[in-house]
Amino acid sequence: MQRWYRWSGLAIILVLAIALELYAESQVGSAEIGRDTMKMYRQKQTGQTELKPRRVQSSAAPKRIFQEQQAIAEAAAKPPQDTQPAPTAGTTEQPIPAVAEPAITEPIPAETSTVPPATTAQPKPTAVSGDQTTKDELLALLPDSMIACVRVNNLDYTLALIDQYLMGLSPIPMVATIGVRTGLAQVTQDQNLQAINTGGNLALVVLPPPTGQGDPLAGLLSPFKGPDSAEALKAANVVPLSNPAFGWKSLSPDQPAPDLSKSKPLQPSLTAKQLDDTATSPIWLFVNLPKAVEYAAPVAEAKLQEQAAANPQLKSALDQTEQIKQIGKEIQCLSASVYPSGPMLTLDMDLIPVPGSKFASSLNKEMFKLQPTPEMDPVTRGMVTMMQALKVKDTSTTKDEAIIGIRNPDKADFVGVFSIPELIGNMVQIASQLPGQEQSAMQLMMVAEMAQQIGSQVKSKMAMAFTVQEKALNIQIAIPKKHVVEMVQVIQTLQQSGMTQPQTMPAPTQTDGSQ
Structure with missing residues (x-):
């Protein structure tokens, strides 16, 4: 069952990385975001003058x-x-x-x-x-x-x-x-x-x-x-x-x-x-x-x-290619449907496991009830802790508008709400537990700091849902336009004014799941 968290974690990281990369490429000056962030971080560490505000x-x-x-x-x-047909009164879809x-x-x-x-x-x-x-x-x-x-x-x-x-x-x-x-x-x-x-x-x-x-x-x-x-x-x-x-x-x-x-x-x-x-x-x-x-x-x-x-420093990345090869042995195919509209973008993905694989045998609804234990390896424990922290206990009572983008949230085995910086911050901490990441400490610190800076100012949320279906795992991700707009505004503000002093990245905390 612990293997499921590894495969689903890799799938989430892959999908989000692609989505974030495509979005970043569409933004003004997106090619310079990473360079600006690195300059900001190094300037603060060396005491040099901050970057000049980006020209508006x-x-x-x-x-x-x-x-x-x-x-x-x-x-x-x-x-x-x-x-x-035009929407009728009281209709939301x-x-x-x-x-x-x-x-x-x-x-x-x-x-x-x-x-x-x-x-x-x-x-x-x-x-x-x-x-x-x-x-x-x-x-x-x-x-x-x-x-x-x-x-x-x-x-x-x-x-x-x-x-x-x-x-x-x-x-x-x-x-x-x-x-x-x-x-x-x-x-x-x-x-x-x-x-x-x-x-x-x-x-x-x-x-x-x-x-x-x-x-x-x-x-x-x-x-x-x-x-x-x-x-x-x-x-x-x-x-x-x-x-x-x-x-x-x-x-x-x-x-x-x-x-x-x-x-x-x-x-x-x-x-x-x-x-x-x-x-x-x-x-x-x-x-x-x-x-x-x-x-x-x-x-x-x-x-x-x-x-x-x-x-x-890139030698440790070679170890990740073995994990990529293992994905091909565990997951038969990935299909994803994209539903754009004025206020919402929803990704609806299906992971079909290879028959008889370890991933297939680990798929069951009980996996979403797991609690972190000392016996778990650091990566699995981090994934379990993060998911429990983001979990919505009762989708019928939550007022978060991102839930609207999830189909049949009441039938999902897991529904969570989060901001992109919040998820990135948690994922960075989990990634830091992987073997061979010692030499990537500076890069991970920069990503964690940027996520922390943005997350403190982004109030809206995204939503994610997992549903175990017959011979498949369904994953839905709902991205409200409001959330993306907030992200863009905060990033532009940080680029123009520079980043504040780095803080310690908090560890994921477990909650009762209430919203």
Whole structure:
């Protein structure tokens, strides 16, 4: 049972690290956050002058940015033009329309895209049958042999949902619609997207190399408009597939298109919940972990060995590659659904264990009742202590708005609320207990200090829920926009004024779970 906390802890760290990295890259000056923090820390240790405040961007934004922001605001103010019903009185949730038959059938310019009305909770998918024979043309093309894929349902509608969530997060407007459509036009060499049905479903797919050697094959499965787009497809080197509604655009240089018609389909190996998620979630991610580890672990290990030769402090990181390899032996696949809306972003993940693995045998509802004991190893004891400290005892009485983003919180085996800095601070302490971390003391101290500085000023919370299902572990993470906005504001304030004197990072404390 203790092994479960190790695997779930690694999964949480992996997901949060990816999410935080992607978000940080989208912020103003994000590439300098780590460098600024290190400078602040070293300056205080050496008694040197603090950093000068970061220059605040002028309120007179460039005309282009202003026009984009105005276009989004005007689109948000317009009544919805699709088939989505308006929320009724007392309603807090709004379903996403079924994407198997997209409501949007023609490309809509980014500047005039209709933004669905904001909701107070993340949209829940329309219920569909988990029958293996459910008609899904895109899913039927996905092979069981693939390493990973990212599927986007009803591209126009999903981008509008993402734009709702991004609005107001940064001093510089972030518009997913413009960025994605521009990138798609560059990839397909179809500048006006005349051939692509942007109201349809598409997938970015990573496959094993055809010969079994070399780099994996990446490509885009895109929906097209039919015979009239033949010339545009030919110009973009798009290969038609057995299903004439889709084409394959290779993203790997000098790699031929795969013959997906001869591949075993992925669909029969998915659970009923995964089948529902593929068709109803705005964004669906799937990773075959054994295959991903097979190709990623050697590359990561070789890179770390090269870096460790020049920097002995990185030698301890080589030990972590063995843990990565072990994940591929314990977890069969990870799937994640992303539900963006105006006020909330929810990640709904499923970890499917390898049958007969230690992880599979450890999955049971009793694991969430564990209490820390001296017999536990430091990492397990830290994970148990942290989870008990964050646990919500009664979800029906808590007033934290992050709980709204969790589906069926009353049926979850564990629900906890926390701030990002709070979780990072605890995770840093747990990571410091891993063997070989002595040489990373300074880096861990910097992360702990930054988390402490931010956490003391962030009042809102995120929510996380764990549910043991049949042959799977479900993890939900709800991220209110309010929480991200607070984080951005606090980080910007700290960057401009410098950080206060470092304090001692408190150890995770156990509570009665009441909120």
